[in-house]
Amino acid sequence: MKRDIRERLKAEVLLTDGAMGTLLVSRGAPAEGPRSPNSVAAPDLVREIHDDYVAAGAQVLSTNTWDANRAKLSKFDWADSLEKINREAVRLARAAAEGEYIYVAGAVGPLGQLVKPYGPLTRLHVRELFTEQIRILLEEGVDLLSFETFSSTLEAVEALRAARALSAGIPIVASMTFLADGKTSFGEDAEGALAALVAAGADVVGMNCTVGPQETFENFSRVAGSVSVPVSIRPNAGYPWVVSGRTVYPATPDYFRQSARDLLRAGAALVGGCCGTAPEHIAAMAREVAGKARTAPAPATHVVVTESRAARPREAALETSALKRKLADSRAFVLTAEVEPPKGIDASAAVDGARTLRALGVDAINITDNPMARLRMSSIAVAHLIRTETGAETIFHVSPRDRNVLGIQSDLLGAAGLGIKALLVVGGDPLKIGDYPQAKPVGEIDTLGLLRIVKGLNAGTDLAGGAIGSATSFAIACAANPAARDLDVEISKLSAKIQAGASFAQTQPVYDVAALDRFYTRAEAHAIPVLIGLIPPKSLKQALYLANEVPGMVVPEEILTRMRRAAEKGPEFEEEEGLAIAVELARAVAERARGVHIMPMARYDAVKRILEALGVEAKRA
Numbered sequence: 001m002k003r004d005i006r007e008r009l010k011a012e013v014l015l016t017d018g019a020m021g022t023l024l025v026s027r028g029a030p031a032e033g034p035r036s037p038n039s040v041a042a043p044d045l046v047r048e049i050h051d052d053y054v055a056a057g058a059q060v061l062s063t064n065t066w067d068a069n070r071a072k073l074s075k076f077d078w079a080d081s082l083e084k085i086n087r088e089a090v091r092l093a094r095a096a097a098e099g100e101y102i103y104v105a106g107a108v109g110p111l112g113q114l115v116k117p118y119g120p121l122t123r124l125h126v127r128e129l130f131t132e133q134i135r136i137l138l139e140e141g142v143d144l145l146s147f148e149t150f151s152s153t154l155e156a157v158e159a160l161r162a163a164r165a166l167s168a169g170i171p172i173v174a175s176m177t178f179l180a181d182g183k184t185s186f187g188e189d190a191e192g193a194l195a196a197l198v199a200a201g202a203d204v205v206g207m208n209c210t211v212g213p214q215e216t217f218e219n220f221s222r223v224a225g226s227v228s229v230p231v232s233i234r235p236n237a238g239y240p241w242v243v244s245g246r247t248v249y250p251a252t253p254d255y256f257r258q259s260a261r262d263l264l265r266a267g268a269a270l271v272g273g274c275c276g277t278a279p280e281h282i283a284a285m286a287r288e289v290a291g292k293a294r295t296a297p298a299p300a301t302h303v304v305v306t307e308s309r310a311a312r313p314r315e316a317a318l319e320t321s322a323l324k325r326k327l328a329d330s331r332a333f334v335l336t337a338e339v340e341p342p343k344g345i346d347a348s349a350a351v352d353g354a355r356t357l358r359a360l361g362v363d364a365i366n367i368t369d370n371p372m373a374r375l376r377m378s379s380i381a382v383a384h385l386i387r388t389e390t391g392a393e394t395i396f397h398v399s400p401r402d403r404n405v406l407g408i409q410s411d412l413l414g415a416a417g418l419g420i421k422a423l424l425v426v427g428g429d430p431l432k433i434g435d436y437p438q439a440k441p442v443g444e445i446d447t448l449g450l451l452r453i454v455k456g457l458n459a460g461t462d463l464a465g466g467a468i469g470s471a472t473s474f475a476i477a478c479a480a481n482p483a484a485r486d487l488d489v490e491i492s493k494l495s496a497k498i499q500a501g502a503s504f505a506q507t508q509p510v511y512d513v514a515a516l517d518r519f520y521t522r523a524e525a526h527a528i529p530v531l532i533g534l535i536p537p538k539s540l541k542q543a544l545y546l547a548n549e550v551p552g553m554v555v556p557e558e559i560l561t562r563m564r565r566a567a568e569k570g571p572e573f574e575e576e577e578g579l580a581i582a583v584e585l586a587r588a589v590a591e592r593a594r595g596v597h598i599m600p601m602a603r604y605d606a607v608k609r610i611l612e613a614l615g616v617e618a619k620r621a
Contacts, residue, residue: 002100005060005144005171006203009230009269015289016060016105016234016272017053018282022249024049024064026278033076036068039089040081046089049279050096056279057286058272061097062146063089066109069133071121075112075440083136090140105146105173106137108159115154117500118405118449118463123158130162144171147202148234149209149274151177151185153193160200173232173270174202177209182219185405187465191223198229206232209274212239212251213259221266224297230269231297235259237276249276253284260285267297321421323364323393324475327504327529327594334531334595335616336395336506337607338366339386341376347385349602356604358392361616364422366506366597369397373434380411384418394420395477395506399428404444405453405463412457412472422475424506425450425497448500451476455501478502480530482519483512483554495524504529506597509546511555511581513588520592531595536582536606539574540567579606583613590614 008014021035027045029038039046046064053061068086073079093104111129115121121129134145145163150156156174163172174197182190194205205227207216216235224231237249237256256273263271271289273281326332339353354365365386367379383394396415400408415423425447431439445453453463460471478497484490494505510516510532519525537543540563547555559581566577589596596614600607 002103002143005103006230009204009294011294013264013268013289013292013294014059014103014270015057015282015286016232016270017050017056017058017062018273018277018279019237019275020046020049020062020064020107021066022247022275023278025247034067034072034078036065036073036085036089037076037078037081039064039092040085043088043092047092047096050093052279053282054096054102056283057290058282059101060103060105060144060146060270060272061093062105062107062148063093063137063142064107065089065133065137066107066148067112069109069111070129071111071113072109082133086133086136087140090137090142094141103143104141105144106134106140106142108133108137108145108147108163110150110152110155113443114405114445114449115152115158116448117452118445120443120446123154126155126158127162127165130159131166134159134163135166138167138170142170144173147172147174149175149177153184153186153188153196156193157196157200160197160202164201171203172201173204173206174200175206175208175232175234178207178211178216178219180211180215180219182222183464185464187463190219191226194223194227194231198227202229204230204232204270206234206270208232208234209236212236213256217259217262217266220263220268224267227297230294231267232270232272233263233268234272234274236274237281240276251276251281253280256281257284257288260288264288264292265295267295269294321393321473321475323395323422324473326363327475330594332594333590333614334364334529335362335598335611336364336366336531336595337362337598337600338368339382339602340368340371341379341382343374343376345377347377347382350382351386351389353602353604354386354392354394355390357607358390360604360608360611362392362598362607362611363595364393364395366395366424367397369399369426369428370402370434371429373429373431373436375435380415380418380420383415383420387418387420393422395422395424395475396420397424397426398450399426400445400447400450401428401431401441401443404442408445408450409453409457409462412454412474413468416457416472416474421473422477423454424477424479425454425502426479447478448496451478451497451500451502458501476501476503478505479507480505481508481552482525482530482532483508483510483515484552485554487518487522491522491524495527498524498527502528504531504594506531507533508552509533509535509599510589511546511559511585513585515554516588516592529594531597532589532593533597533599534582534585534589534610535599535601536603536610537563537578538601538603539571539578540564543578579609582606582610586610586614 197205213235237251339350367382369379379396383396457472543563566573
């Protein structure tokens with residue numbers, strides 16, 4: 001019977017294995033998709049890797065289950081095989097670890113989705129997802145659990161709670177990933193994050209992935225003496241780079257041998273490797289680790305850092321946005337209209353359309369973000385072209401569908417740097433209806449998470465809590481649907497968006513004035529300026545399409561009847577009736593709302609008719 005690993009770690013240093021995922025790919029496994037299904041699809045390859053690590057001297061083998069949770073497997077249609085993948089992975093590791101000296105650690109990684117308030121997952125859902133996987137690992141008899149590469153302390157704590165609810169006695173190693181500055185990507189410092197893991201029930205805490213041996217050592221040295229339990233250290237083999245199409249990690253086995261020596265002197269109890277490491281690295285480390293006693297870490301020395309004035313975010317410059325000033329004026333009626341980005345690199349049609357709309361009296365131009373999941377030029381690029389070539393204010397659309405949090409923040413900073421003052425946060429149309437149905441949505445955060453990110457940038461900080469210098473000054477729009485079938489749910493969503501940072505709203509097209517009246521009986525509809533959407537129906541066919549095929553759209557039968565009667569007379573009567581309907585709706589909106597958002601689909605003559613009916617020139621005189 002194996003001795004409890006916690007007992008051994010009181011006096012010994014133990015050596016773990018190295019990478020599984022990067023080694024699988026280097027040995028021929030598919031580079032795309034999760035690595036854990038290889039335990040079923042290529043069991044001989046997984047077993048070969050385990051055997052090689054045992055031969056190298058590893059005393060702890062991690063199962064090939066790091067990404068074997070339902071959230072990650074579902075993205076690649078492997079969710080139905082979740083149980084089989086986890087059970088087979090444990091079986092392969094146990095077969096390689098026969099005997100009483102090698103431990104099998106059930107590897108558990110993050111879910112790949114953010115937790116509220118930045119992502120779609122609730123804490124309860126997070127715990128349920130971890131419980132499902134951990135129960136299988138425990139049933140298969142792993143010697144310990146190894147939580148690896150967590151960047152969110154909140155998520156790691158929920159994983160620990162799930163494990164402790166299933167087993168109070170199983171040894172648990174919980175490891176976070178830190179950047180070179182000793183903080184997680186969410187801005188949590190190492191000392192606080194590791195302390196939270198201990199409080200949640202971890203027996204061993206540690207650091208793995210992201211950075212190489214030297215930066216990991218520096219992070220460890222800062223906190224080693226303040227951690228009350230043994231510490232695990234598993235760095236990457238340096239930062240990856242691409243050579244002839246292959247991802248290469250630069251750190252050599254001998255460099256890892258020297259690093260292991262330094263880690264032992266600093267008090268590490270469990271050492272090994274992460275991405276880019278191979279059996280050769282572990283064999284080199286074994287020469288320093290085998291038979292070594294633990295060294296007590298030196299007491300932590302806390303350095304007081306005085307924040308420099310330059311590090312503080314500077315206030316945004318004096319606001320020069322006419323749109324923001326008008327939105328802030330409760331007496332003003334705001335007019336916006338939409339143009340679509342080009343399918344190629346020629347944005348002249350969009351620029352010309354924006355120039356026409358500005359001349360008609362529109363306050364700002366919306367630029368859509370790959371509408372209908374069809375490839376278009378960047379909404380930020382088109383917004384900048386329109387702004388510089390026409391002088392019009394622009395509102396670019398941005399969706400979390402296609403970008404992770406790094407890309408989103410980079411794009412937002414770029415837009416702010418180009419002087420763009422407003423954006424609309426949208427969920428994005430599903431990829432399956434567009435040009436690339438096989439593409440994988442990112443969805444790392446939801447629309448509420450994106451709103452909070454923009455709100456943070458407006459306050460001068462990024463998602464990780466770092467100062468960005470001058471704060472952005474976006475007017476932040478959210479989407480709304482006054483004609484939603486369940487108005488209570490829609491109002492709840494709008495309230496959450498306002499709380500997350502939305503300062504005005506632009507809605508789906510509304511054809512039902514009665515629905516608009518119901519919407520405005522709710523206090524939330526008056527909390528921020530709401531610009532009501534309007535698409536002038538061009539034909540009966542378009543009206544029927546909107547009524548029957550566009551989710552969330554409500555077109556009353558009265559409108560459809562009017563379009564049917566017009567269609568019987570001919571196409572020109574259809575278009576004229578559609579314009580008459582749009583004018584009536586615009587007048588109804590003007591009596592109730594703070595503004596109108598027109599989606600003309602390049603029919604700028606329709607915009608002219610609507611604005612003339614609203615008396616725009618007279619209002620501006």
